Amino acid sequence: MSKKVLILSGSPRKGGNSDILCDEFLRGAQDAGHKAEKIRVAEKKVAPCSGCYYCSTHGGACVRKDDMADILQKMIDADVIVLASPVYFYSISAQLKAVIDRTVARWQEVKDKEFYYITTMADEEKSSADTTLACFRGYADCVEGAVEKGVLVAGGVYEPGAVRNTSAMAQAYEMGRNV
Incomplete structure (x- = not known):
């Protein structure tokens, strides 16, 4: 059965190591017949959540008019969500954190998901x-x-592209194929 796979690449660097692994996961998922899409969140305009809760009185619409409404709808529609980020001071990138926080507008609609994590x-x-x-x-x-x-x-991967010489490439591809 084909699944909808949404990959949220939190790398601020296009072609950064976690972004490269997202591409391998995507390739594996597509090779297995799944409908897969990767979103580079750093290329999207996503403001941080202001905690105003406008969304709670406006049917899940956010007061901020940016790319998040489209991303959130794709998260709701997906069967599989891949969260990927480089480690930044033992946490996730600010770009991906903003996306996660902004799901508050319709968080109860994001349900029954398979999650994969790449870091x-x-x-x-x-x-x-x-x-x-x-x-x-x-x-x-x-x-x-x-x-x-x-x-x-x-x-052990710091320089952009360093991950290409590791077993993580095959692991990401296989994870995608086995969705």
């Missing part, structure tokens, strides 16, 4: 990704019916 970092200690993964999992904990299906942590 990259210069550090080689896998535990350095723990807080980043906790951020991903914290969001998924708020999604009714969320199921974690896969985690990929690629350490």
